[in-house]
Amino acid sequence: MITWTDDAALLATRPFGESSVIVEVFSASHGRHAGVVRGGTSRKVAPMLQPGAQLAVTWKARLDDHLGSFSVEPVRSRAAAAMGDRLALAGLNAVCGLLVAILPEREAHPPLYARTIALLDLLGQTDVWPLAYLRWEQALLEEMGYGLDLSACAVRGVNEELIYVSPRSGRAVSREGAGEWADRMLPLPPVLAGQGEASASEIVRALGTTGYFLENRLIRSLGDKPIPPARARLIEAIARS
Structure with missing residues (x-):
């Protein structure tokens, strides 16, 4: 046994x-x-x-x-915290849905586990939860090998005017570095890089960028499966908060 x-x-x-x-x-x-x-x-x-x-x-x-x-x-x-708040319920469903869809079976991920428990313990705290969730998605991508490198421009090597993320490499790109490819880049809201205002609208923009890598890189690498619809409901709830 x-x-x-x-x-x-x-x-x-x-x-x-x-x-x-x-x-x-x-x-x-x-x-x-x-x-x-x-x-x-x-x-x-x-x-x-x-x-x-x-x-x-x-x-x-x-x-x-x-x-x-x-x-x-x-x-x-954590049922009481989730059931009493629309945002908390949407967040809980999104976290659980993504972990079921993404995590390989029987493979330990201690740092992500600790981060997940810390996030779940914040359920119901509407003022801090959306930003904590964004950081959790970034950690999830990092843990699964699709982390974003937002430290310097992938083209010019500078860390000034970083306003884009390359959809191919996940690296930051400056305004000048993007050049004629700017319309193919993903947005880099300051909050995604740990800067600026963590407003609901900025967090939603940032989740649009992390969502691209979740859906088109991470989940697609696991086979023909969609991103859990609970995530879209969470983003809608954040936008309304």
């Missing part, structure tokens, strides 16, 4: 048999991992199994490549 215990955030559930569910979690040391929770539809267990919930999980299986089963203990529920 193979077994391990870890801290984890619940990402998704789906029915399995008459009374059980298959859950997917993002765990600190074992990455995105699935397993069966026996009796997961019961009145005692079901309230624990809400997206974003922080759990102590123990996974067991006869062989490492088996689906296995989870036993779970609640650590922290």
